[in-house]
Amino acid sequence: MKNNTNIVLIGFMGCGKSSVGIDLAKRISYSFVDSDLEIEKEIGMSISEYFKKYGEEQFRILEEKTIKRLVRTTRQVIATGGGIVKNPVNINHLKKTGHIVYLKASAKHIYNNIKNDSSRPLLNVEDKYNTIIALLNERKELYEKHPDFIVEVDGKSIEEISSLIINYLEEGQLL
Ligand code: S3P
Secondary structure, eight states, X not given: OOOSOEXXXXXXXXXXXXXXXXXXXXXXXXXXXXXXXXXXHHHTSOHHHHHHHHXXXXXXXXXXXXXXXXXXXXXXXXXXXXXXXXXXXXXXXXXXXXXXXXXXXXXXXXHHHHTTOOOOGGGOXXXXXXXXXXXXXXXXXXXXXXXXXXXXXXXXXXXXXXXXXXXXXXXXXXX
């Protein structure tokens, strides 16, 4: 068994990266880290506030810096922000020490998860559902291009999703 790896969860906002990440990390005795929370710790404000003050472009710079730092450590489950795939530099860093797992969710599933949540600046809009569809279409290719493993999450519990990831890791002796 290898023990020098990270498990990196990618996927759209609201697909369950953090919930699955926490459960998965506990079950495989890895530490858990959430790139958005790491950024919030560093900037001392919420991502929403940061977007309002400085905009998305500045956020992406911080995001890249954070990913670069996180990949220096191994045996972690890393939950990434939904836009991580927009920057190829992030993917290169994450692939160096990690297996990339894409949590693939439908627009309907995502909408149900985030409809009452106002913490995501890109979805703080009048028509959330159609914004999700548009952003998903824009990013679809990027999400599907990079992962080593894809889990379709609609209709599955957090535990079921983690179990599928664990089976994948064990079968490939990747842990
Ligand atoms: C973003 C996703 C968010 C956060 C930021 C931008 C995106 O993370 O990084 O609001 O571009 O998809 P979650 O996927 O954890 O919501």
